[in-house]
Amino acid sequence: MSEPESWRFDTLAIHAGQPPDPATGAIMVPIYQTSTYVQAEPGRHKGYEYSRTGNPTRTALETCLAALEGAGTGRETYGLAFASGMAATDTVLRLVGPGEHVLVGDDVYGGTYRLFQRVLAGYGIAFDYVDMGDLAAVAAALRPDTRLIWLETPTNPLLKLADIAGVAALARQQGRKGNHKDRPYVVVDNTFATPYLQQPLVLGADIVVHSTTKYLSGHSDVVGGAVVTTNAEVYERLKFLQNAVGAVPGPLDCWLVLRGIKTLGLRMERHCANAGRVAAMLAEHPAVARVLYPGLPGHPLHQVARRQMRGFGGMVSFILKGGPEAARRVVSRTQLFALAESLGGVESLIEHPASMTHASVADSPLRVDAGLIRLSVGIEDGDDLLDDLRRALA
Numbered sequence: 001m002s003e004p005e006s007w008r009f010d011t012l013a014i015h016a017g018q019p020p021d022p023a024t025g026a027i028m029v030p031i032y033q034t035s036t037y038v039q040a041e042p043g044r045h046k047g048y049e050y051s052r053t054g055n056p057t058r059t060a061l062e063t064c065l066a067a068l069e070g071a072g073t074g075r076e077t078y079g080l081a082f083a084s085g086m087a088a089t090d091t092v093l094r095l096v097g098p099g100e101h102v103l104v105g106d107d108v109y110g111g112t113y114r115l116f117q118r119v120l121a122g123y124g125i126a127f128d129y130v131d132m133g134d135l136a137a138v139a140a141a142l143r144p145d146t147r148l149i150w151l152e153t154p155t156n157p158l159l160k161l162a163d164i165a166g167v168a169a170l171a172r173q174q175g176r177k178g179n180h181k182d183r184p185y186v187v188v189d190n191t192f193a194t195p196y197l198q199q200p201l202v203l204g205a206d207i208v209v210h211s212t213t214k215y216l217s218g219h220s221d222v223v224g225g226a227v228v229t230t231n232a233e234v235y236e237r238l239k240f241l242q243n244a245v246g247a248v249p250g251p252l253d254c255w256l257v258l259r260g261i262k263t264l265g266l267r268m269e270r271h272c273a274n275a276g277r278v279a280a281m282l283a284e285h286p287a288v289a290r291v292l293y294p295g296l297p298g299h300p301l302h303q304v305a306r307r308q309m310r311g312f313g314g315m316v317s318f319i320l321k322g323g324p325e326a327a328r329r330v331v332s333r334t335q336l337f338a339l340a341e342s343l344g345g346v347e348s349l350i351e352h353p354a355s356m357t358h359a360s361v362a363d364s365p366l367r368v369d370a371g372l373i374r375l376s377v378g379i380e381d382g383d384d385l386l387d388d389l390r391r392a393l394a
């Protein structure tokens with residue numbers, strides 16, 4: 001089955017990279033649970049030699065991810081799957097050498113900050129953190145040796161936004177300056193939005209990174225990561241690194257992500273609808289000091305969200321008037337919202353970033369308010385979710 005150029009998102013999500021199995025007609029991609037492949041003579045094989053280098057189930061996932069992020073770019077797009085979001089991030093950072101600079105958003109997943117500061121900075125890479133929503137600040141922080149601009153939008157956990165096209169334009173401008181060998185690549189961690197809500201490559205970014213653990217797989221049953229790019233040279237280097245470093249996902253994990261992606265559009269619609277209702281309820285609630293959600297008109301970059309996103313996503317953060325004590329009480333009191341790390345599954349989760357997902361940034365400039373609560377709003381009945389939160393806040 002060829003993939004017509006005209007296929008739209010939900011069709012690509014179900015079919016891209018997944019023709020019926022030519023051997024049996026199986027409609028689902030088989031889980032090729034094999035480490036190696038028989039060769040007719042040395043070097044003569046059917047495209048696969050060893051499963052760290054390539055595996056057909058992984059190929060299906062990589063092709064599907066490339067199709068979803070690449071649709072609308074009008075360019076060839078390449079996908080690579082990894083064993084976790086952090087493995088994907090680490091592999092992209094290997095594009096940067098000692099003595100070079102990476103400009104990072106001032107709100108990112110705590111594990112990303114930990115990797116940058118506590119691992120990679122030790123190898124001589126310099127990191128600076130800036131509000132990616134402030135284009136003047138980004139322009140001022142760029143250096144001649146900046147290799148990557150790394151941003152999340154929306155961010156974890158503060159739901160800050162960046163104007164992706166604006167940052168991409170600054171990166172291109174930087175490349176036109178005489179003293180710059182290569183322009184910096186713009187990397188967007190698109191985990192919170194997913195390609196259903198936002199396509200950074202269409203907006204001019206060079207590389208997209210995902211924790212597929214989250215919305216893409218969608219069922220809290222697998223850990224995985226991905227990288228997608230429109231740059232063939234970057235892809236070749238990252239593919240080499242994927243094999244050389246070896247942080248690859250197993251075939252069953254790839255299959256789980258592929259299965260999750262089939263319902264991505266439907267799930268994201270419900271996540272957005274439920275999260276919008278939760279954000280509106282919290283914004284009116286007397287116990288709540290502030291709600292952070294790109295869909296609220298009061299969000300500082302709400303207009304950017306309207307421009308570059310199809311919907312505002314399923315993540316909502318808020319700060320209670322009662323501070324850290326109240327926050328710890330509320331996260332322990334909900335019934336439907338389970339107290340757990342991670343996000344993006346069908347079930348609703350609640351967490352306290354300062355002591356959980358973002359404990360690793362506690363003593364850093366990225367530390368989060370101890371009164372902050374983060375919700376991953378699931379796809380249960382919206383009324384039940386509102387009732388649960390109202391009870392916990394009472």
Ligand SMILES: Cc1ncc(COP(=O)(O)O)c(C=O)c1O
Binds near residue numbers: 109
């Ligand atoms: C925005 C974001 N990026 C990357 C990661 C890391 O992904 P993983 O846990 O799959 O390694 C996470 C995990 O929470 C995340 O929220």
